[in-house]
Amino acid sequence: MNTPRLCHSWTAHAGQSFVIRQAAPADALQILAHTRAVLTEPEWNITELREFRHTVAEEEAWIHSFQDRPHSILLVADFGVAETPLITGILAFNTQNRFRTRHRGRLGISVQAPYRRLGVGEALLQTLLTWAKVEPELERVELSVFAHNGRAISLYRKPGFQEEARLSRAFKLANGAYYDDVMMVRWVK
Numbered sequence: 049m050n051t052p053r054l055c056h057s058w059t060a061h062a063g064q065s066f067v068i069r070q071a072a073p074a075d076a077l078q079i080l081a082h083t084r085a086v087l088t089e090p091e092w093n094i095t096e097l098r099e100f101r102h103t104v105a106e107e108e109a110w111i112h113s114f115q116d117r118p119h120s121i122l123l124v125a126d127f128g129v130a131e132t133p134l135i136t137g138i139l140a141f142n143t144q145n146r147f148r149t150r151h152r153g154r155l156g157i158s159v160q161a162p163y164r165r166l167g168v169g170e171a172l173l174q175t176l177l178t179w180a181k182v183e184p185e186l187e188r189v190e191l192s193v194f195a196h197n198g199r200a201i202s203l204y205r206k207p208g209f210q211e212e213a214r215l216s217r218a219f220k221l222a223n224g225a226y227y228d229d230v231m232m233v234r235w236v237k
């Protein structure tokens with residue numbers, strides 16, 4: 049089925065135009081580069097760079113998988129012009145397709161360092177919440193964030209996410225240190 053792809057225009061705080069749109073398999077190379085760049089900042093990510101081994105073909109398949117699963121969506125922030133995309137942020141939202149968990153899904157978000165503080169994260173999040181409000185069955189948007197990631201927690205609180213639980217020492221680093229995990233939720237219906 050060919051459902052129309054979501055695409056909305058935004059203006060960054062510094063005045064640049066960008067769109068938030070659903071990702072397409074043709075974005076695989078840029079999404080790979082984006083993910084590798086973000087994973088060079090280990091203080092914000094669960095996945096370590098050494099664990100991320102997707103090939104372009106695997107990345108294409110991953111992007112494609114969002115089109116096949118209900119209640120899941122992959123959004124990108126694109127600062128490109130005409131046919132030349134410039135992906136600067138992504139938001140992946142996934143649900144487990146079981147009858148008893150179909151009402152909830154989990155998001156992950158990242159913005160390229162040079163494009164932060166421009167409103168890109170907020171645009172990705174608002175687009176997801178607007179979509180989730182009308183997506184059948186979906187009621188609960190969840191996420192997990194390192195307790196020390198204050199800027200991400202501020203981003204989530206702005207549209208009304210609330211802390212629901214805290215897991216102490218949920219992540220163990222190679223150097224033996226631990227990170228706590230904060231679970232946040234926003235009901236959309």
Ligand SMILES: CC(C)(COP(=O)(O)OP(=O)(O)OC[C@H]1O[C@@H](n2cnc3c(N)ncnc32)[C@H](O)[C@@H]1OP(=O)(O)O)[C@@H](O)C(=O)NCCC(=O)NCCS
Pocket residue numbers: 086092157158159160163164165166167168169170171192193194197198199200202203204206
């Ligand atoms: C967290 C992240 C996604 C924010 O994206 P962004 O595009 O810079 O965010 P925005 O510019 O849309 O900011 C929206 C709100 O987030 C909060 N925020 C973002 N950056 C912040 C910062 N450096 N300090 C404090 N608050 C910040 C603010 O509440 C801000 O609203 P305001 O502009 O009215 O103050 C981005 O910093 C990032 O990708 N970080 C690395 C990866 C990461 O931490 N991902 C989340 C893992 S759970």
